Amino acid sequence: MELCDRSAFDLSGLLNKGDVSSRQITESVLKRADDKEKSINAFITLSPETALRQADEADKRISAGKRLSPLDGIPVAVKDNICTKGIRTTCGSDILSNFIPTYNATVVERLLSAGAVLVGKTNMDEFGMGSSTENSIIGPTRNPVDTACVSGGSSGGSAAAVASGETIISLGTDTGGSIRLPAAFCGVAGIKPTYGRVSRYGLISYASSLDQIGAIGRTVDDCAMMLNCICGHDRMDTTSADVAGPDFLLSRNKGVKGLKIGLPMQYFVEGLDQAIKERIMKVVELLAEEGAEIIEVSLPHAEYAVSAYYLIATAEASSNLARYDGVKYGNRSGGDDADLIDMYEATRSLGFGREVKRRIMLGTYVLSAGYYDAYYLKAQKARTLIKGDFDRAFEQADCLIGPVSPCLPFRLGEKMSDPLQMYLVDIYTVSLNLAGLPGMSINCGKAEGLPVGLQIIGKAFDEMTVITVGKTCEHLGELCLNKKTVQTQF
Numbered sequence: 001m002e003l004c005d006r007s008a009f010d011l012s013g014l015l016n017k018g019d020v021s022s023r024q025i026t027e028s029v030l031k032r033a034d035d036k037e038k039s040i041n042a043f044i045t046l047s048p049e050t051a052l053r054q055a056d057e058a059d060k061r062i063s064a065g066k067r068l069s070p071l072d073g074i075p076v077a078v079k080d081n082i083c084t085k086g087i088r089t090t091c092g093s094d095i096l097s098n099f100i101p102t103y104n105a106t107v108v109e110r111l112l113s114a115g116a117v118l119v120g121k122t123n124m125d126e127f128g129m130g131s132s133t134e135n136s137i138i139g140p141t142r143n144p145v146d147t148a149c150v151s152g153g154s155s156g157g158s159a160a161a162v163a164s165g166e167t168i169i170s171l172g173t174d175t176g177g178s179i180r181l182p183a184a185f186c187g188v189a190g191i192k193p194t195y196g197r198v199s200r201y202g203l204i205s206y207a208s209s210l211d212q213i214g215a216i217g218r219t220v221d222d223c224a225m226m227l228n229c230i231c232g233h234d235r236m237d238t239t240s241a242d243v244a245g246p247d248f249l250l251s252r253n254k255g256v257k258g259l260k261i262g263l264p265m266q267y268f269v270e271g272l273d274q275a276i277k278e279r280i281m282k283v284v285e286l287l288a289e290e291g292a293e294i295i296e297v298s299l300p301h302a303e304y305a306v307s308a309y310y311l312i313a314t315a316e317a318s319s320n321l322a323r324y325d326g327v328k329y330g331n332r333s334g335g336d337d338a339d340l341i342d343m344y345e346a347t348r349s350l351g352f353g354r355e356v357k358r359r360i361m362l363g364t365y366v367l368s369a370g371y372y373d374a375y376y377l378k379a380q381k382a383r384t385l386i387k388g389d390f391d392r393a394f395e396q397a398d399c400l401i402g403p404v405s406p407c408l409p410f411r412l413g414e415k416m417s418d419p420l421q422m423y424l425v426d427i428y429t430v431s432l433n434l435a436g437l438p439g440m441s442i443n444c445g446k447a448e449g450l451p452v453g454l455q456i457i458g459k460a461f462d463e464m465t466v467i468t469v470g471k472t473c474e475h476l477g478e479l480c481l482n483k484k485t486v487q488t489q490f
């Protein structure tokens with residue numbers, strides 16, 4: 001196995017012992033990117049010089065016995081909607097194609113202080129709007145498992161870069177599933193922390209009440225390592241929660257004995273691919289054998305999640321994206337002699353892609369006088385009901401398990417002409433963002449040669465249980481590859 005195919009956790013141990021250098025790991029990752037980028041297209045910007053310089057600095061610290069953290073010397077890729085000082089940050093959009101931030105997002109600052117090596121900025125759906133990473137100025141990111149398929153979105157670049165060995169670990173963002181879905185599609189692990197757990201300072205906003213930065217890694221341990229680095233209060237983000245986090249690596253091997261795990265009955269009905277259901281139920285059966293108590297829970301308002309999400313997300317996006325007018329922010333179009341209105345119009349119609357424009361229009365509509373009560377307000381009420389469902393489910397269960405997506409990775413172009421079909425891919429992920437809860441996607445084998453993701457949903461600020469169950473599922477997922485299919489209960 002090449003260095004770029006190993007987990008951050010393993011490599012960190014090897015760096016500690018002096019068995020490898022950060023330069024060797026970084027060179028391995030950059031070489032893989034050289035080989036793979038033509039077919040995968042995971043990066044909008046690669047930063048090899050910065051990476052090698054940071055790797056050499058890490059090696060100096062390590063040989064002086066001054067290693068900063070478990071991430072010191074480990075290559076990390078960052079989604080291109082997270083500001084990196086001096087490195088172009090485009091959000092996958094033409095309107096920000098020349099934007100070079102003058103400051104680092106808090107998460108980037110934390111990574112750099114931990115000694116991480118920044119390999120580049122990853123591809124994404126424009127402003128995070130999409131489920132397939134096909135809505136980007138640089139074109140789609142392909143799935144490393146099968147390049148005819150999409151990588152999932154919107155953090156498709158971050159997930160594909162990990163899956164293909166073009167980075168060891170990465171940062172993604174999740175507004176309605178954008179960490180969990182691409183992690184599931186590419187066969188890696190991804191965690192969306194509780195809203196407020198990780199600072200959003202320096203994250204370019206899509207829908208501020210839903211956006212959350214999180215980690216994508218090859219294993220659950222890698223995600224835990226990343227969380228240890230990026231979590232914590234930040235006074236630069238007024239929504240940042242002042243809640244101390246545990247060491248997420250500490251009790252991850254505790255196992256599931258005695259835990260109550262809920263299966264939301266609405267998540268296993270018609271519409272879910274049978275092969276995905278079977279794989280998940282296999283893992284659930286093994287969790288029961290490990291001593292977990294499996295119970296059925298109900299999320300009666302689950303059916304409203306996609307509608308509520310797409311009303312709230314577009315409403316917030318229409319407001320957040322108003323700033324890109326060619327004056328305050330964004331590339332200006334329309335020529336020097338255009339009047340103000342023509343300039344705004346040209347800037348926004350040329351600078352934004354089709355999906356972004358669709359959402360700005362929808363969002364503006366649902367916020368407009370006369371429609372606000374019928375759509376936006378109603379969606380907010382549905383959001384409260386959805387949150388209430390989870391509160392009740394968590395009175396019975398310590399965490400919930402379900403699918404990440406109703407379908408296996410689909411082929412490039414398959415859903416591009418039908419936005420509604422694309423939105424429905426988010427059916428199991430968006431409700432966590434509406435409720436602010438943590439969720440993790442882990443791989444539980446393959447069906448039809450394509451990766452299957454399993455989702456673990458936790459109580460607010462209880463990422464530790466999610467990680468502990470994730471760790472057991474990861475282990476069982478590997479084990480059950482050899483077991484025969486079990487009968488599903490729903």
Ligand code: GLN
Pocket residue numbers: 127128129130131153154173174175176177178179206313426
């Ligand atoms: N697919 C969802 C959307 O397009 C979620 C995207 C995200 O989480 N950034 O809004």
